[in-house]
Structures are given as C-alpha cells and as structure tokens.
Amino acid sequence: MTDELIAISILWGFIFIYAVMATMDFGAGFWSMIYINRQQTNATKIANRYLSPTWEVTNVFIVAIVVALFSFFPRATFILGTVLLIPGSIILLLLAIRSAFLVFAHMAPTYEKVLTYISGVSGILIPALLISVLPITHGEFIETIDGVSRLRLDRLFTSPHEYAFIGFAIASTLFLSSLLLADYSNYADEMEAYQVYRRDALMVGPIAFIMSLLIMVTMRNEARWLYDGMMDYLPWLIASVIMFLVAGAALFLPSMKHKGRKGMPRLAVIAIVLQYFFASYAYGKAHLPYMIYPDVTIQSGFTHPNTFRALFITYIVGFIILFPGFIYFWRLFMKDRRYLQQEKQK
Amino acid sequence: MDHLLTARSLFGTTMAFHIIFATLGVGIPLMVLFAELLYQKTKDRDYAIMANRWTKGFAILLGIAIPSGTIAGVQLSLLWPGFMEVIGKVMSLPFQIEIYAFFVEALFMSIYVYAADRIAPWMRILSVTLVAIGAMASAILITNVHAFEGTPAGFRIENGEIVDVDPWAAFFNPSFVVTATHVVLSAFMTGAFVIASIAAYKMLRTHNHKRLYSFHRKALMLGLTVGGIFSLLTAMNGHESAQLLHEYQPEKLAAAEGLFETQSHAPLAIGGYTDRETQSVKWAIEIPWLLSFLAGNSFDTVVVGLNDFPEEWWPPLFVHTLFNAMVGIGMLLLLLSIIGFVWNKVLKRKEFPRWFMWPVISAGPLAMLGIEFGWIFACTGRQPWVIYRMMKTEEAVTQSTNLGTLFILFTIVYIFLFIAVVLVFKHYFGRHPVENELDKHQNHSLLV
Ligand code: HDD
Numbered sequence: 001m002t003d004e005l006i007a008i009s010i011l012w013g014f015i016f017i018y019a020v021m022a023t024m025d026f027g028a029g030f031w032s033m034i035y036i037n038r039q040q041t042n043a044t045k046i047a048n049r050y051l052s053p054t055w056e057v058t059n060v061f062i063v064a065i066v067v068a069l070f071s072f073f074p075r076a077t078f079i080l081g082t083v084l085l086i087p088g089s090i091i092l093l094l095l096a097i098r099s100a101f102l103v104f105a106h107m108a109p110t111y112e113k114v115l116t117y118i119s120g121v122s123g124i125l126i127p128a129l130l131i132s133v134l135p136i137t138h139g140e141f142i143e144t145i146d147g148v149s150r151l152r153l154d155r156l157f158t159s160p161h162e163y164a165f166i167g168f169a170i171a172s173t174l175f176l177s178s179l180l181l182a183d184y185s186n187y188a189d190e191m192e193a194y195q196v197y198r199r200d201a202l203m204v205g206p207i208a209f210i211m212s213l214l215i216m217v218t219m220r221n222e223a224r225w226l227y228d229g230m231m232d233y234l235p236w237l238i239a240s241v242i243m244f245l246v247a248g249a250a251l252f253l254p255s256m257k258h259k260g261r262k263g264m265p266r267l268a269v270i271a272i273v274l275q276y277f278f279a280s281y282a283y284g285k286a287h288l289p290y291m292i293y294p295d296v297t298i299q300s301g302f303t304h305p306n307t308f309r310a311l312f313i314t315y316i317v318g319f320i321i322l323f324p325g326f327i328y329f330w331r332l333f334m335k336d337r338r339y340l341q342q343e344k345q346k
Numbered sequence: 347m348d349h350l351l352t353a354r355s356l357f358g359t360t361m362a363f364h365i366i367f368a369t370l371g372v373g374i375p376l377m378v379l380f381a382e383l384l385y386q387k388t389k390d391r392d393y394a395i396m397a398n399r400w401t402k403g404f405a406i407l408l409g410i411a412i413p414s415g416t417i418a419g420v421q422l423s424l425l426w427p428g429f430m431e432v433i434g435k436v437m438s439l440p441f442q443i444e445i446y447a448f449f450v451e452a453l454f455m456s457i458y459v460y461a462a463d464r465i466a467p468w469m470r471i472l473s474v475t476l477v478a479i480g481a482m483a484s485a486i487l488i489t490n491v492h493a494f495e496g497t498p499a500g501f502r503i504e505n506g507e508i509v510d511v512d513p514w515a516a517f518f519n520p521s522f523v524v525t526a527t528h529v530v531l532s533a534f535m536t537g538a539f540v541i542a543s544i545a546a547y548k549m550l551r552t553h554n555h556k557r558l559y560s561f562h563r564k565a566l567m568l569g570l571t572v573g574g575i576f577s578l579l580t581a582m583n584g585h586e587s588a589q590l591l592h593e594y595q596p597e598k599l600a601a602a603e604g605l606f607e608t609q610s611h612a613p614l615a616i617g618g619y620t621d622r623e624t625q626s627v628k629w630a631i632e633i634p635w636l637l638s639f640l641a642g643n644s645f646d647t648v649v650v651g652l653n654d655f656p657e658e659w660w661p662p663l664f665v666h667t668l669f670n671a672m673v674g675i676g677m678l679l680l681l682l683s684i685i686g687f688v689w690n691k692v693l694k695r696k697e698f699p700r701w702f703m704w705p706v707i708s709a710g711p712l713a714m715l716g717i718e719f720g721w722i723f724a725c726t727g728r729q730p731w732v733i734y735r736m737m738k739t740e741e742a743v744t745q746s747t748n749l750g751t752l753f754i755l756f757t758i759v760y761i762f763l764f765i766a767v768v769l770v771f772k773h774y775f776g777r778h779p780v781e782n783e784l785d786k787h788q789n790h791s792l793l794v
C-alpha cells in the first residue's frame with residue numbers, strides 16, 4: 001500500500017466509526033425526545049443511559065476526522081475549507097447548541113422537556129447537513145473562477161441527488177439508533193422499551209433501504225463516474241443487501257437465550273453495521289483516487305512524507321495507549337448490568 | 347469591517363469564548379484531584395463533597411468546552427485554509443497527539459462521573475488523574491501550535507513550496523516549553539482562584555452557620571494555597587516568556603512596552619497608552635533601566651525598538667495595554683496570596699477579616715481576565731503575521747465571502763450559551779445546596 005492509500009484508509013476508518021457512533025448518538029437524542037411523554041416504557045431513560053457517557057467520546061471522533069483530513073491532505077482541506085464555510089459553520093452552530101443542551105437537560109430536570117426537544121431536533125438536522133459533504137465532493141456543485149473555489153448552494157439545493165443523501169442520512173440515523181437501542185434494552189431486560197425500539201427499527205429500516213436505492217438512481221444521472229465505479233464493486237453492494245435481509249430476519253427469529261422473546265437484536269446490529277461497511281467500502285473505493293472530483297486526488301493533496309511518517313508512528317503509539325481505555329469503557333457502560341439496569345435514575 | 351478584519355474578529359471571539367471553559371477545564375480537574383487526595387488522606391468527608399460538587403460544575407462546563415473547542419478546531423480550517431495547509435504539512439503532530447489526549451479525557455471523565463459508584467477508590471483517583479493529565483496535555487499541545495506561529499521551525503518556504511520538513515523540529519520549536527508552561531501554570535492558578543472566589547462569596551453569606559462556614563473555609567484555604575503557589579510560578583515563568591520575546595520576536599516586546607528607539611538601559615513603562623505620533627507612552631510611569639534588566643538580566647542589554655522595523659510590521663500598539671493588564675493582574679494576585687499567607691501562616695491568625703473576602707472574590711474573575719488579555723496580546727501582538735516572518739495573516743484567510751453574517755450568528759450563539767450555562771449553574775446548585783450533602787451520607791453515582 002502506498003502512503004496515500006494508508007492515509008485515506010485511516011481517514012475513511014474514522015469517518016465510518018464516526019458515522020456509526022454519531023447516527024446512534026443523534027438518533028438516541030431524537031428517540032429520547034419522541035418518548036419523553038411515555039413514562040411507562042422507559043424508552044427515554046434507556047436512550048439517555050446510552051447517550052450520557054458516550055456523546056463526549058463520539059464528539060472526539062469528529063475532531064479526529066478534521067485533524068486527519070488536514071494533516072494527511074492539506075490541499076484537499078484548503079478547498080474543502082473554502083467551499084464548506086457556510087454549511088460547515090451551520091453544522092458547528094447546531095452541534096454546539098445540541099451538545100450543550102444535552103448536558104443541560106441532565107442537570108436541570110425542570111427544563112428537561114424543552115432542552116430535550118432542542119437537542120433532539122438539532123440531532124436530526126446535523127446528520128442531514130453532515131452527509132451533504134459527500135455529494136459536494138462529487139464535484140458538480142463546486143465552481144472555480146480565477147483559482148477561487150465556491151460552493152453553488154443554489155445548485156446543491158435543487159439537486160435530487162442531495163435530497164436522496166439527506167433522506168438517507170435521516171432514515172439511517174433513526175434506523176441504526178433504534179436497532180442499537182433495541183439491543184441495549186434487550187440486554188437490560190427492559191421489555192417495553194425493547195418492543196418499542198424493535199418496532200421502530202422495523203418501520204424505518206425499509207425506508208433507509210429505499211433511500212439508498214434513490215442515491216444510486218440519482219447518482220447515475222448526476223455523478224456518472226462514481227456510479228460506474230460503484231458498479232465495479234457490485235459484489236460488495238450485493239453483500240450489503242444480503243446483510244440488510246439478515247438483519248431483518250434476525251428481528252423476527254425467536255431469541256435463543258430467552259424463551260418467548262422475539263428477535264435477536266445483537267445479531268441484527270452486527271449485520272447492519274456490516275451492511276453499511278460493505279456499502280461504504282464500495283462507495284469509497286469507487287470514489288478513489290478523487291478526494292474532490294475532478295480537481296483533487298489523494299496524490300495531489302498529500303502531505304509531506306516526513307510528516308506522514310511521524311504521524312503514522314503517533315497513530316500506532318496512540319492506539320496502543322488508548323485501546324485498554326476503550327475496552328474498560330465498553331465494559332463499564334455496555335456490558336455492566338449494574339449500569340444498564342439501575343433503578344430509575346434521579 | 348473589511349474581510350480580513352471580520353475573519354480575525356470572528357476567530358478571536360471564538361477563542362475568547364472557548365478559553366474561558368478550556369482554562370477551567372484544565373484548572374478544575376486539578377482541584378478535584380487535590381480534594382480527592384485530601385479526602386483519602388484526612389478522611390474528612392467535606393473534601394469528598396467538594397470533589398463531587400466541583401466535578402458537577404466541571405461537567406456543566408464541559409457541555410460548552412467541548413462544542414466550543416470543536417468549533418475552534420474546525421473554524422481554523424474554515425477561516426484560515428492557507429495557514430492550515432502549512433500546519434497540515436509541518437505542524438500536524440500536536441493536533442494529532444491532542445486527539446489522544448481528548449480521548450483519554452473523555453473516556454475517563456465519563457467513567458469518573460457515571461461509574462463512580464461501581465469502581466474502587468484507587469480507580470476513582472486514577473480516573474481524575476487521567477482527566478487532569480488529559481486536559482493539561484491538550485492545553486500543552488494546542489499551545490504548541492501557537493508557539494510555532496511565533497517561533498516557526500522545521501521547514502523552509504522556497505518559491506512558494508514547503509521544503510525541508512522536519513515535523514519533530516517544528517514540534518520542539520524554541521518557545522514551546524516556556525509558552526506551554528505559562529499557559530498551564532496560569533490555568534491552574536485561574537482554576538484555583540475561581541474556587542477561592544466562590545468559597546469567599548459563600549463565606550460572606552454563611553458566616554453565622556458554623557457547619558457551612560467551615561466547609562467553605564476549607565475550600566477557600568485549598569483554593570488560596572494552590573492559587574498562591576501557581577501565581578508565583580506563573581509570574582516567574584512569565585518573565586521567561588518576555589525574555590523569549592526579546593530574543594525571537596523583538597517587535598512584539600517593543601510594542602508591548604511602547605519602546606520606539608533601540609537602546610541599552612531601556613526604561614520599563616507601566617500604564618499609559620502608546621502614542622504613534624509622538625512615539626512615546628503617554629501617562630505612563632517609567633522605571634529607568636528596568637526593561638533592559640528584565641529582557642536580558644543586565645542593565646546594558648540592548649532592547650530593539652519599533653523604529654528598527656518597517657512600520658507595516660508593527661503590531662497594533664494597543665497591545666501595550668493588554669500586556670500591562672495581564673502583568674498587573676499577575677502582580678496583584680501574587681500580592682493577595684502573599685498577604686493571605688503571611689496572615690495565616692506567619693501571624694498564625696485562624697480567621698481572615700471580612701474585608702479580605704472582597705479581594706478574594708475578585709481573584710477568580712481577575713485571573714480569567716488575565717488569561718483573556720494574555721491571549722489577545724499574544725495573538726494580536728503577532729500581527730501582521732500568522733506565522734512569524736513566514737506567512738502573513740492576509741495570505742492565510744479564506745476566499746469565501748459573507749463572513750459578517752457568520753460573525754453575528756456565532757456571537758449570538760456564544761452569548762446565548764453563556765447565559766444558558768449561568769442559568770444551569772444557578773438552577774443546579776440552587777436545587778442541590780451543599781447543606782443537603784453535608785448531612786446525608788451519599789455513596790451513589792456522582793451525577794444526577
Ligand atoms: C492568569 C493569567 C496570567 C498571568 C497572571 C500572567 N500571564 Fe502571561 N500570559 C497568559 C496568562 C497570564 C496567557 C493567557 O496564558 C498567555 C497568552 C499566550 C500564552 O502563551 O500565554 C500569556 C502570554 C504572555 C506573554 C506572551 C508570550 C507570547 O506572545 O508568545 C508574555 C511575555 C507573558 N505572558 C508574560 C507574563 C508576565 C511577565 C507575567 C507577570 C506576572 C504574566 N505573564 C502573568
């Protein structure tokens with residue numbers, strides 16, 4: 001593998017992890033808003049219990065992506081930074097409001113409702129905006145005059161392609177998060193919450209799937225180069241569809257561990273993560289070598305080789321140091337039943 | 347406002363907002379750690395309650411520190427793409443390593459807050475220690491980028507191309523150690539004084555409630571002790587920072603002191619404002635020879651004046667005031683600590699007089715102002731350069747327009763968040779007064 005490929009793979013890895021963690025994070029905020037008035041189901045409490053310790057960690061990933069981007073691909077960052085000023089700023093503002101109110105909602109229970117609404121709604125808008133970075137890199141919305149790049153917002157927001165992505169982001173957010181929360185409540189033996197989230201997952205799943213088809217259809221018209229590229233990776237796309245079906249089936253099969261329970265949510269979560277993994281692998285591979293079509297490739301935007309080498313070493317050292325921390329964190333919040341089942345938190 | 351000025355104002359506002367929460371994010375964990383250690387040592391439950399309450403305050407602050415920092419990080423690329431292209435190629439190591447520090451902090455902060463009741467005491471201490479280390483490391487690393495802007499190293503620009511890149515030489519640029527130390531020391535000092543301020547305020551209000559009063563008194567003593575130690579260290583290290591300016595950024599020192607003519611036995615000008623026309627500092631108190639001595643430890647050190655530089659390289663002259671304000675605050679707080687120390691340890695008086703509470707109450711806000719003045723001085727004093735003698739700020743700025751609207755939007759959101767955080771503090775600590783905790787034995791989760 002060349003340095004460029006290693007770098008783009010690391011970046012892609014961060015984006016994938018963030019995409020999965022963030023959809024769950026944003027979606028959980030949304031669900032905790034939806035079910036806030038249904039005290040009997042605990043659905044909100046489950047969502048919050050997942051959300052409280054994780055959102056900070058999730059947030060670090062977004063910073064990690066930005067840092068990886070400008071340290072590996074300074075040239076691409078230059079152009080992206082220029083064209084993304086407006087959408088990027090809006091995302092930042094929403095993110096700030098949301099994170100702040102997420103914390104405040106816990107601290108000031110009297111205002112919990114309004115605070116939860118703010119964080120829930122902004123949590124659904126952010127993924128919609130974040131994903132717009134993808135169609136922007138497809139090239140046709142960037143206009144370069146006299147060496148100055150500009151984003152054509154008018155073209156962006158009249159493009160069906162963009163709307164397909166937005167729909168996909170929202171549907172995926174709700175889908176992944178309801179699945180994860182179903183699994184989480186199942187593990188915590190919160191049956192009403194489990195039923196609620198399982199039903200939600202079954203409802204939104206097909207919508208997310210249709211949206212992904214819409215992306216392909218609109219891509220065929222608007223970014224033909226990418227569409228053709230993705231067709232070269234058809235087996236990956238098919239594998240992705242199969243995983244979607246596996247997840248669907250897993251939600252109907254009887255549980256092996258618990259008699260009388262319907263669904264194996266853990267299996268469904270794994271299958272869905274694989275589904276997204278395969279699909280985004282195909283997308284990413286087809287996108288190469290372009291970072292931003294057609295001007296910036298991973299080669300043209302690459303950092304200085306000495307810097308790359310130094311960075312790479314810190315990645316390895318950092319990973320070795322952090323890994324035990326992540327494992328410990330996981331065991332305390334995802335596996336420890338004392339945390340999951342604690343009585344009504346006050 | 348022209349484009350560049352708007353960009354500078356927007357970024358400066360973001361940083362000025364972030365630094366409030368960032369500084370406390372470095373300073374408070376240290377205080378929590380001290381309180382935890384004191385609790386383990388003395389078994390006095392008051393210290394456990396302090397650690398608990400400060401952690402809650404810290405968790406509220408994090409709700410702003412993290413998103414505002416995220417804004418700062420992304421805004422660098424959005425507003426200064428030219429600068430970040432160089433940073434990406436040469437100086438990305440600190441940013442990258444900072445990510446690991448953020449992870450350490452975020453992971454162990456959640457563990458400390460949400461799993462406190464399920465982990466052993468030593469693990470709790472380890473967790474806060476890691477939070478404190480993580481916060482400190484992120485401050486050191488980001489300051490390193492700032493240090494690099496003042497004393498760039500590890501690359502050359504040849505015909506517009508970046509060549510001879512040595513990322514570790516850039517990392518260990520000449521002012522890294524001194525500058526990072528200054529930032530960390532001043533953050534520790536500020537965190538401690540903010541705690542002392544709150545305690546002093548509470549003492550004034552609870553002086554006829556013995557139990558509460560003694561609780562706040564312990565917090566006050568801890569805050570004053572830590573604050574005193576670190577204000578001494580900050581001042582000593584600040585002196586070193588100034589000598590570094592003398593060596594590497596002479597025009598910044600000249601602007602800070604309002605010195606126009608190059609001279610040995612240069613005087614130190616305190617107060618006043620720098621007048622461009624008459625090339626003098628008006629209304630200032632001048633102490634002969636002192637500047638030379640401060641700059642180079644001897645009276646015949648030659649200090650370079652502004653006139654030795656082309657005028658378009660001069661930093662804005664009002665930085666003199668900012669610099670004076672920072673140093674003045676430093677001296678004041680140092681004096682305050684010394685008085686407190688003498689009163690308590692030398693004269694062995696147990697109680698501070700009531701009037702003494704007022705200066706202590708102002709110590710926290712003053713220290714925070716010191717941080718703001720210091721930063722604005724350091725960043726504005728670097729103008730017109732974004733990377734000293736390598737890249738002008740105007741070459742780094744984004745080519746996109748419409749910054750004005752964004753400036754207004756961001757400012758509104760900062761004001762809004764600031765008000766919200768104040769309200770949440772009032773609400774939370776109003777509903778959970780320390781009285782409740784002093785009598786109830788509490789052993790469950792620290793948060794909510
Ligand atoms: C409570 C805050 C505080 C206090 C009391 C002081 N400082 Fe400071 N100072 C800072 C907080 C600060 C800071 C905010 O942390 C800065 C801004 C940039 C930096 O590196 O640290 C800073 C920068 C800074 C610089 C500029 C460095 C540069 O431009 O690269 C100098 C020369 C000094 N300081 C010197 C001093 C002296 C001589 C002090 C004597 C008491 C002093 N500071 C007290």
Ligand code: HEM
Pocket residue numbers: 354355357358359361362364365426429488489491492718721722725726728729731732739
């Ligand atoms: C956190 C406290 C900080 C504050 C309050 C602060 C304040 C400011 C202000 C007021 C400006 C505008 C200067 C002017 O144009 O007159 C500025 C610019 C800038 N600062 Fe800082 N700053 C801080 C920290 C940092 C750090 C740690 C870095 C390093 C990453 C940094 C990098 C920059 C850059 C790149 C600019 C824009 C280019 C320039 O104007 O030179 N700042 N900052």
Ligand code: HEM
Pocket residue numbers: 056059060063361364365367368369371372408411412413414415416417418419420422448451452481484485488489529533
């Ligand atoms: C010297 C001034 C600064 C200090 C002392 C400082 C310190 C801190 C601290 C303590 C936090 C809280 C992190 C946590 O508690 O988890 C934080 C957050 C953050 N800061 Fe700053 N910071 C400074 C300037 C900057 C600048 C200039 C940038 C941008 C380049 C920046 C980027 C960030 C980011 C991205 C976060 C959020 C990290 C997360 O997601 O957890 N900081 N900073």
